[in-house]
Amino acid sequence: MSDNKSNWPLWEVFVRSRQGLGHKHVGSLHASDAEMAIGNARDVYTRRQEGVSIWVVPADSITASSPSDSEALFDPANDKVYRHPTFYVLPDEVNHM
Amino acid sequence: MRLGDDALVLAQRLGEWCGHAPALEEDIALTNIALDLIGQAQSYLTLAGSLDQDTPKSDDELAFLRTDKEFQNLLLLEQSNGDFGDTIARQFLFDKFALLRAEHIAQQTFDLDAAAVAAKAVKEIRYHADHSSKWILRLGDGTQESRSRIQESLNNIWKFTGEMFTADEVDIAGVASGLLPDLSTLKVQWDTNINDILEKATLVRPEDGLMQTGGRKGVHTDELGIMLAEMQVLPRTYPGASW
Numbered sequence: 001m002s003d004n005k006s007n008w009p010l011w012e013v014f015v016r017s018r019q020g021l022g023h024k025h026v027g028s029l030h031a032s033d034a035e036m037a038i039g040n041a042r043d044v045y046t047r048r049q050e051g052v053s054i055w056v057v058p059a060d061s062i063t064a065s066s067p068s069d070s071e072a073l074f075d076p077a078n079d080k081v082y083r084h085p086t087f088y089v090l091p092d093e094v095n096h097m
Numbered sequence: 098m099r100l101g102d103d104a105l106v107l108a109q110r111l112g113e114w115c116g117h118a119p120a121l122e123e124d125i126a127l128t129n130i131a132l133d134l135i136g137q138a139q140s141y142l143t144l145a146g147s148l149d150q151d152t153p154k155s156d157d158e159l160a161f162l163r164t165d166k167e168f169q170n171l172l173l174l175e176q177s178n179g180d181f182g183d184t185i186a187r188q189f190l191f192d193k194f195a196l197l198r199a200e201h202i203a204q205q206t207f208d209l210d211a212a213a214v215a216a217k218a219v220k221e222i223r224y225h226a227d228h229s230s231k232w233i234l235r236l237g238d239g240t241q242e243s244r245s246r247i248q249e250s251l252n253n254i255w256k257f258t259g260e261m262f263t264a265d266e267v268d269i270a271g272v273a274s275g276l277l278p279d280l281s282t283l284k285v286q287w288d289t290n291i292n293d294i295l296e297k298a299t300l301v302r303p304e305d306g307l308m309q310t311g312g313r314k315g316v317h318t319d320e321l322g323i324m325l326a327e328m329q330v331l332p333r334t335y336p337g338a339s340w
Contacts, residue, residue: 029122044122044125
Protein backbone atom coordinates (compact mmCIF):
# COMPACT_ATOMS: atom_id res chain seq x y z
CA MET A 1 0.00 0.00 0.00
CA SER A 2 2.94 2.35 -0.54
CA ASP A 3 0.75 3.99 -3.17
CA ASN A 4 -1.46 5.39 -0.44
CA LYS A 5 1.46 6.74 1.54
CA SER A 6 2.62 8.84 -1.37
CA ASN A 7 -0.93 9.97 -2.12
CA TRP A 8 -1.47 11.12 1.45
CA PRO A 9 1.69 12.98 2.39
CA LEU A 10 2.51 14.16 5.88
CA TRP A 11 1.60 17.68 6.98
CA GLU A 12 2.76 19.57 10.06
CA VAL A 13 0.01 21.46 11.87
CA PHE A 14 0.31 24.80 13.64
CA VAL A 15 -2.55 26.23 15.66
CA ARG A 16 -3.01 29.69 17.14
CA SER A 17 -5.08 29.73 20.27
CA ARG A 18 -7.64 32.42 21.09
CA GLN A 19 -5.26 34.13 23.51
CA GLY A 20 -2.11 33.44 21.56
CA LEU A 21 -0.09 35.61 19.29
CA GLY A 22 1.61 32.98 17.19
CA HIS A 23 0.87 29.60 15.71
CA LYS A 24 2.33 26.75 17.71
CA HIS A 25 3.21 23.33 16.39
CA VAL A 26 0.69 20.80 17.68
CA GLY A 27 1.39 17.71 15.66
CA SER A 28 1.09 16.18 12.24
CA LEU A 29 -1.37 14.29 10.08
CA HIS A 30 -1.84 12.78 6.65
CA ALA A 31 -3.99 14.28 3.91
CA SER A 32 -4.05 14.22 0.15
CA ASP A 33 -4.09 17.99 -0.35
CA ALA A 34 -3.93 21.27 1.56
CA GLU A 35 -7.68 21.73 1.81
CA MET A 36 -8.15 18.28 3.24
CA ALA A 37 -5.23 18.87 5.60
CA ILE A 38 -6.99 21.93 7.04
CA GLY A 39 -10.19 19.91 7.46
CA ASN A 40 -8.38 17.06 9.16
CA ALA A 41 -6.46 19.47 11.37
CA ARG A 42 -9.71 21.05 12.45
CA ASP A 43 -11.08 17.63 13.34
CA VAL A 44 -8.01 16.27 15.05
CA TYR A 45 -6.36 19.28 16.68
CA THR A 46 -9.10 21.73 17.54
CA ARG A 47 -11.61 19.40 19.18
CA ARG A 48 -11.06 20.87 22.62
CA GLN A 49 -11.16 24.52 21.70
CA GLU A 50 -7.43 24.58 21.19
CA GLY A 51 -7.48 27.22 18.51
CA VAL A 52 -8.92 29.82 16.20
CA SER A 53 -6.50 29.59 13.31
CA ILE A 54 -4.78 26.71 11.57
CA TRP A 55 -1.69 26.56 9.36
CA VAL A 56 -0.72 23.37 7.59
CA VAL A 57 2.62 22.91 5.92
CA PRO A 58 3.82 19.88 3.96
CA ALA A 59 6.33 18.17 6.21
CA ASP A 60 8.75 18.07 3.27
CA SER A 61 8.89 21.88 3.17
CA ILE A 62 10.23 22.09 6.66
CA THR A 63 13.98 22.11 7.13
CA ALA A 64 15.12 21.50 10.67
CA SER A 65 18.46 22.24 12.22
CA SER A 66 20.42 19.14 13.02
CA PRO A 67 20.87 18.31 16.72
CA SER A 68 24.50 17.46 16.14
CA ASP A 69 25.07 21.06 15.03
CA SER A 70 23.39 22.61 18.05
CA GLU A 71 26.70 23.35 19.78
CA ALA A 72 28.05 25.36 16.92
CA LEU A 73 24.73 27.02 16.17
CA PHE A 74 23.58 28.03 19.63
CA ASP A 75 26.34 27.94 22.25
CA PRO A 76 28.23 31.06 21.09
CA ALA A 77 25.21 33.23 21.93
CA ASN A 78 25.37 32.19 25.58
CA ASP A 79 28.11 34.62 26.66
CA LYS A 80 27.21 37.65 24.60
CA VAL A 81 25.06 39.54 27.06
CA TYR A 82 25.65 42.80 25.21
CA ARG A 83 23.17 41.59 22.57
CA HIS A 84 20.31 42.16 25.00
CA PRO A 85 18.86 45.69 25.11
CA THR A 86 18.71 45.53 28.91
CA PHE A 87 22.52 45.40 29.07
CA TYR A 88 22.76 49.10 28.33
CA VAL A 89 22.28 51.89 30.86
CA LEU A 90 20.73 54.89 29.22
CA PRO A 91 21.42 58.43 30.39
CA ASP A 92 18.38 59.99 32.10
CA GLU A 93 17.71 62.37 29.26
CA VAL A 94 16.91 59.53 26.87
CA ASN A 95 15.80 56.94 29.37
CA HIS A 96 12.20 56.77 28.29
CA MET A 97 12.39 54.93 25.04
CA MET B 98 -39.18 14.65 18.11
CA ARG B 99 -38.42 14.02 14.44
CA LEU B 100 -35.47 16.35 14.49
CA GLY B 101 -34.13 14.58 17.56
CA ASP B 102 -34.69 11.12 16.13
CA ASP B 103 -33.00 12.00 12.84
CA ALA B 104 -29.94 13.19 14.73
CA LEU B 105 -29.93 10.29 17.19
CA VAL B 106 -30.22 7.49 14.64
CA LEU B 107 -27.59 8.99 12.36
CA ALA B 108 -25.27 9.56 15.33
CA GLN B 109 -25.59 5.94 16.39
CA ARG B 110 -24.75 4.76 12.87
CA LEU B 111 -21.75 7.06 12.58
CA GLY B 112 -20.54 5.92 15.98
CA GLU B 113 -20.22 2.44 14.51
CA TRP B 114 -17.33 3.76 12.43
CA CYS B 115 -15.24 4.44 15.52
CA GLY B 116 -12.01 2.54 15.10
CA HIS B 117 -12.97 1.31 11.62
CA ALA B 118 -12.63 4.28 9.32
CA PRO B 119 -10.18 4.17 6.43
CA ALA B 120 -7.81 6.66 8.00
CA LEU B 121 -7.20 7.96 11.50
CA GLU B 122 -8.15 11.49 10.55
CA GLU B 123 -11.37 10.31 8.96
CA ASP B 124 -12.20 8.19 12.01
CA ILE B 125 -12.03 11.32 14.13
CA ALA B 126 -13.98 13.34 11.56
CA LEU B 127 -16.88 10.86 11.48
CA THR B 128 -17.03 10.46 15.22
CA ASN B 129 -16.87 14.24 15.68
CA ILE B 130 -19.90 14.49 13.40
CA ALA B 131 -21.59 11.79 15.49
CA LEU B 132 -20.92 13.79 18.65
CA ASP B 133 -22.35 16.95 17.10
CA LEU B 134 -25.47 14.97 16.20
CA ILE B 135 -25.79 13.53 19.69
CA GLY B 136 -25.71 17.08 21.01
CA GLN B 137 -28.49 18.05 18.63
CA ALA B 138 -30.46 14.93 19.53
CA GLN B 139 -30.15 15.70 23.21
CA SER B 140 -31.37 19.26 22.75
CA TYR B 141 -34.27 18.40 20.50
CA LEU B 142 -35.41 15.37 22.49
CA THR B 143 -35.28 17.35 25.74
CA LEU B 144 -37.55 19.94 24.13
CA ALA B 145 -39.86 17.25 22.77
CA GLY B 146 -40.00 15.46 26.10
CA SER B 147 -40.99 18.60 27.94
CA LEU B 148 -43.95 19.32 25.65
CA ASP B 149 -46.14 16.73 27.35
CA GLN B 150 -46.83 18.63 30.55
CA ASP B 151 -48.68 15.72 32.20
CA THR B 152 -46.02 13.08 31.67
CA PRO B 153 -42.83 14.84 30.71
CA LYS B 154 -40.01 12.58 29.57
CA SER B 155 -36.29 13.11 29.68
CA ASP B 156 -34.13 12.90 26.56
CA ASP B 157 -32.65 9.62 27.85
CA GLU B 158 -36.07 8.10 28.41
CA LEU B 159 -37.06 9.00 24.88
CA ALA B 160 -33.84 7.74 23.37
CA PHE B 161 -33.54 4.48 25.23
CA LEU B 162 -37.02 3.34 26.11
CA ARG B 163 -39.03 3.81 22.94
CA THR B 164 -39.56 0.96 20.51
CA ASP B 165 -38.77 1.22 16.82
CA LYS B 166 -42.43 1.85 16.03
CA GLU B 167 -42.25 5.00 18.10
CA PHE B 168 -39.18 6.41 16.39
CA GLN B 169 -39.87 9.02 13.72
CA ASN B 170 -36.55 9.30 11.96
CA LEU B 171 -36.04 9.19 8.21
CA LEU B 172 -35.47 5.72 6.75
CA LEU B 173 -32.38 7.08 5.01
CA LEU B 174 -30.55 7.43 8.29
CA GLU B 175 -31.18 3.99 9.77
CA GLN B 176 -29.64 2.07 6.87
CA SER B 177 -26.47 0.13 7.64
CA ASN B 178 -23.28 2.03 7.09
CA GLY B 179 -22.09 -0.18 4.24
CA ASP B 180 -18.64 0.90 3.10
CA PHE B 181 -17.14 4.36 3.43
CA GLY B 182 -18.69 5.42 0.12
CA ASP B 183 -22.16 4.34 1.21
CA THR B 184 -21.77 6.30 4.43
CA ILE B 185 -20.58 9.40 2.57
CA ALA B 186 -23.42 9.17 0.06
CA ARG B 187 -25.95 9.01 2.88
CA GLN B 188 -24.25 11.85 4.73
CA PHE B 189 -24.05 14.06 1.64
CA LEU B 190 -27.73 13.69 0.72
CA PHE B 191 -28.87 14.24 4.30
CA ASP B 192 -26.48 17.06 5.25
CA LYS B 193 -27.63 19.27 2.40
CA PHE B 194 -31.23 18.75 3.50
CA ALA B 195 -30.49 19.13 7.22
CA LEU B 196 -28.66 22.40 6.64
CA LEU B 197 -31.56 24.00 4.77
CA ARG B 198 -33.99 22.75 7.41
CA ALA B 199 -31.91 24.00 10.32
CA GLU B 200 -31.37 27.38 8.68
CA HIS B 201 -35.12 27.81 8.46
CA ILE B 202 -35.83 26.78 12.03
CA ALA B 203 -33.05 29.01 13.31
CA GLN B 204 -34.65 32.16 11.95
CA GLN B 205 -38.33 31.47 12.72
CA THR B 206 -39.87 33.00 15.81
CA PHE B 207 -42.74 30.62 16.53
CA ASP B 208 -40.59 28.50 18.84
CA LEU B 209 -37.57 30.33 20.18
CA ASP B 210 -36.19 27.29 22.00
CA ALA B 211 -36.09 25.30 18.80
CA ALA B 212 -34.59 28.32 17.04
CA ALA B 213 -31.74 28.40 19.54
CA VAL B 214 -30.99 24.70 19.09
CA ALA B 215 -31.16 25.06 15.32
CA ALA B 216 -28.88 28.09 15.29
CA LYS B 217 -26.15 26.12 17.00
CA ALA B 218 -26.83 23.15 14.75
CA VAL B 219 -26.43 25.28 11.62
CA LYS B 220 -22.76 25.87 12.37
CA GLU B 221 -22.18 22.18 12.93
CA ILE B 222 -24.14 21.02 9.90
CA ARG B 223 -22.42 23.54 7.67
CA TYR B 224 -19.17 21.75 8.44
CA HIS B 225 -20.73 18.29 8.05
CA ALA B 226 -22.10 19.27 4.63
CA ASP B 227 -18.75 20.69 3.60
CA HIS B 228 -16.99 17.51 4.73
CA SER B 229 -19.33 15.14 2.90
CA SER B 230 -19.45 17.30 -0.24
CA LYS B 231 -15.67 17.34 -0.45
CA TRP B 232 -15.59 13.55 -0.18
CA ILE B 233 -18.18 13.23 -2.92
CA LEU B 234 -15.93 15.36 -5.11
CA ARG B 235 -12.87 13.29 -4.26
CA LEU B 236 -14.57 9.95 -4.79
CA GLY B 237 -16.52 10.97 -7.86
CA ASP B 238 -13.78 12.87 -9.62
CA GLY B 239 -11.23 10.31 -8.48
CA THR B 240 -10.26 7.00 -9.95
CA GLN B 241 -12.32 4.69 -12.12
CA GLU B 242 -12.97 2.50 -9.10
CA SER B 243 -13.91 5.28 -6.72
CA ARG B 244 -16.30 6.83 -9.21
CA SER B 245 -18.14 3.61 -10.00
CA ARG B 246 -18.43 2.71 -6.33
CA ILE B 247 -19.73 6.07 -5.14
CA GLN B 248 -22.14 6.14 -8.07
CA GLU B 249 -23.48 2.78 -6.96
CA SER B 250 -23.75 3.99 -3.37
CA LEU B 251 -25.84 6.94 -4.52
CA ASN B 252 -28.00 4.74 -6.75
CA ASN B 253 -28.69 2.30 -3.92
CA ILE B 254 -29.71 4.91 -1.42
CA TRP B 255 -31.68 7.19 -3.74
CA LYS B 256 -35.02 5.53 -2.98
CA PHE B 257 -34.87 6.94 0.55
CA THR B 258 -34.45 10.56 -0.52
CA GLY B 259 -38.08 11.14 -1.36
CA GLU B 260 -39.08 10.83 2.27
CA MET B 261 -37.16 13.98 3.20
CA PHE B 262 -39.56 16.02 1.07
CA THR B 263 -42.81 14.17 1.72
CA ALA B 264 -45.00 16.39 3.84
CA ASP B 265 -47.59 14.96 6.20
CA GLU B 266 -50.02 16.66 8.55
CA VAL B 267 -47.22 17.49 11.01
CA ASP B 268 -45.24 19.26 8.30
CA ILE B 269 -48.32 21.10 7.09
CA ALA B 270 -49.10 22.33 10.59
CA GLY B 271 -45.45 23.28 10.99
CA VAL B 272 -45.46 25.34 7.83
CA ALA B 273 -48.65 27.08 8.92
CA SER B 274 -47.10 28.11 12.23
CA GLY B 275 -43.82 29.02 10.64
CA LEU B 276 -41.79 26.50 12.60
CA LEU B 277 -41.05 24.15 9.72
CA PRO B 278 -39.95 24.93 6.17
CA ASP B 279 -42.11 24.21 3.16
CA LEU B 280 -40.66 20.94 1.89
CA SER B 281 -41.39 21.52 -1.77
CA THR B 282 -39.54 24.83 -1.68
CA LEU B 283 -36.72 23.14 0.21
CA LYS B 284 -36.52 20.43 -2.43
CA VAL B 285 -35.88 22.95 -5.18
CA GLN B 286 -32.91 24.33 -3.29
CA TRP B 287 -31.70 20.87 -2.34
CA ASP B 288 -31.86 19.76 -5.96
CA THR B 289 -29.76 22.73 -7.03
CA ASN B 290 -27.15 22.13 -4.32
CA ILE B 291 -26.96 18.38 -4.92
CA ASN B 292 -26.83 18.67 -8.68
CA ASP B 293 -24.07 21.23 -8.51
CA ILE B 294 -21.79 18.94 -6.52
CA LEU B 295 -22.69 15.81 -8.46
CA GLU B 296 -21.86 17.55 -11.71
CA LYS B 297 -18.49 18.72 -10.45
CA ALA B 298 -17.85 15.19 -9.19
CA THR B 299 -18.63 13.81 -12.67
CA LEU B 300 -21.41 11.71 -11.16
CA VAL B 301 -24.86 11.00 -12.51
CA ARG B 302 -27.87 11.98 -10.45
CA PRO B 303 -29.89 8.77 -9.98
CA GLU B 304 -33.31 8.56 -11.58
CA ASP B 305 -36.30 9.16 -9.33
CA GLY B 306 -37.99 5.82 -8.97
CA LEU B 307 -40.35 4.53 -6.33
CA MET B 308 -39.60 6.27 -3.05
CA GLN B 309 -39.73 4.43 0.25
CA THR B 310 -41.41 6.27 3.12
CA GLY B 311 -42.93 5.45 6.48
CA GLY B 312 -40.19 6.43 8.90
CA ARG B 313 -42.09 9.51 10.07
CA LYS B 314 -45.00 7.27 11.04
CA GLY B 315 -42.91 4.67 12.83
CA VAL B 316 -42.93 2.20 9.95
CA HIS B 317 -39.28 1.31 9.69
CA THR B 318 -37.00 -1.06 7.87
CA ASP B 319 -35.61 -4.06 9.77
CA GLU B 320 -32.38 -2.13 10.22
CA LEU B 321 -33.75 0.14 12.91
CA GLY B 322 -34.91 -2.63 15.22
CA ILE B 323 -31.51 -4.27 15.11
CA MET B 324 -29.72 -0.98 15.69
CA LEU B 325 -31.95 -0.03 18.61
CA ALA B 326 -31.51 -3.44 20.22
CA GLU B 327 -27.81 -2.76 20.52
CA MET B 328 -28.24 0.91 21.44
CA GLN B 329 -30.82 0.30 24.15
CA VAL B 330 -29.73 -2.98 25.69
CA LEU B 331 -27.76 -1.44 28.55
CA PRO B 332 -30.34 1.03 29.90
CA ARG B 333 -33.08 -1.54 29.47
CA THR B 334 -31.21 -4.28 31.32
CA TYR B 335 -30.13 -2.00 34.14
CA PRO B 336 -32.83 0.63 34.53
CA GLY B 337 -31.63 3.73 36.29
CA ALA B 338 -27.96 2.84 35.87
CA SER B 339 -25.46 5.62 35.57
CA TRP B 340 -21.70 6.08 35.49
